[in-house]
Amino acid sequence: MDVAVGKVADYADPGRRVLDIDGFEVAVFRLGEDFYAWENLCPHQGGPACQGKMLPLTTEAVNDDRTSSGRTFSKTAVNVICPWHGAEFDIRTGKHPMGRWKLRPVEVRVEGGEVLLKMPARLAR
Numbered sequence: 001m002d003v004a005v006g007k008v009a010d011y012a013d014p015g016r017r018v019l020d021i022d023g024f025e026v027a028v029f030r031l032g033e034d035f036y037a038w039e040n041l042c043p044h045q046g047g048p049a050c051q052g053k054m055l056p057l058t059t060e061a062v063n064d065d066r067t068s069s070g071r072t073f074s075k076t077a078v079n080v081i082c083p084w085h086g087a088e089f090d091i092r093t094g095k096h097p098m099g100r101w102k103l104r105p106v107e108v109r110v111e112g113g114e115v116l117l118k119m120p121a122r123l124a125r
Ligand code: FES
Pocket: 042, 043, 044, 045, 046, 047, 048, 049, 082, 083, 084, 085, 086, 087
């Protein structure tokens, strides 16, 4: 079952909307022209992972002598941070940086400027 969740222009870039669709919480993220959707359920302890802050992926270059060259902020990778205990997830992959956890994906696509979700089969009535 497809569910329309707004027009492309309704979403900030980068941005997100957290939706409750008949008790199923899903977050739809926009990064540029790409959309991603994840269940709003943290694999750590069930927190609302997708409602936390969105921050660019931060990396720190380390020199051969183990000193820092400073931090850089990605222009393409954005993480969302679970508000309960701070686990971060890459909005594009749903993965925790250490590969420990992964958000559950929801199929999302754009047709004619409309953002559509395909509801998981387990929710079909
Ligand atoms: S429930 Fe999300 S980090 Fe613990």
